[in-house]
Amino acid sequence: MIEAEKWYEYERDYQKYGIDMKPERVRPRKRKRTLVINPDTRNRAETQKLAFATVGILGILAVISIVITAFCAGLQYDINQTVKENAVLQGEIENLQAELYVAGNIEKVESTATGALGMKYASEKKRVHVYADDVPSEGFSALIREKAYD
Numbered sequence: 001m002i003e004a005e006k007w008y009e010y011e012r013d014y015q016k017y018g019i020d021m022k023p024e025r026v027r028p029r030k031r032k033r034t035l036v037i038n039p040d041t042r043n044r045a046e047t048q049k050l051a052f053a054t055v056g057i058l059g060i061l062a063v064i065s066i067v068i069t070a071f072c073a074g075l076q077y078d079i080n081q082t083v084k085e086n087a088v089l090q091g092e093i094e095n096l097q098a099e100l101y102v103a104g105n106i107e108k109v110e111s112t113a114t115g116a117l118g119m120k121y122a123s124e125k126k127r128v129h130v131y132a133d134d135v136p137s138e139g140f141s142a143l144i145r146e147k148a149y150d
Helices: 002-017 039-104 106-115 140-149
Strands: none
Touching (some): 039 106
16 A cells, blocks of 8 residues: 555656656745844834934924014014104194194284284285286286285
């Protein structure tokens, strides 16, 4: 029986490889020699690098935001100063407008003219009446002067 088993084995190998076929030669793969690091250690190192980079980026962003905030605070200070100056100028404008209204008031002009300057109303003979028909398009002051001194 052993002979029969050998014969079956021979038949099987013969059919598998044939007469002219040779079995494939298995070449051992060349493996690159790499430094074997514990995977946990490598992950820890990468995690530390990532954490350091993240902290660095966040630090840079914090410094940039502080600089921008300081710049905005400076601009806001300048704006507030300009608003205060505008308020002072607006107050001065309102005071000047009030003085102008008081100075332009006909009663104030009349009291100043009669009191401080000693002016009097003109008599009927010295009054000049100018009518709308007499007003030329040019030289209106010359016409008034001519009628006043004639």
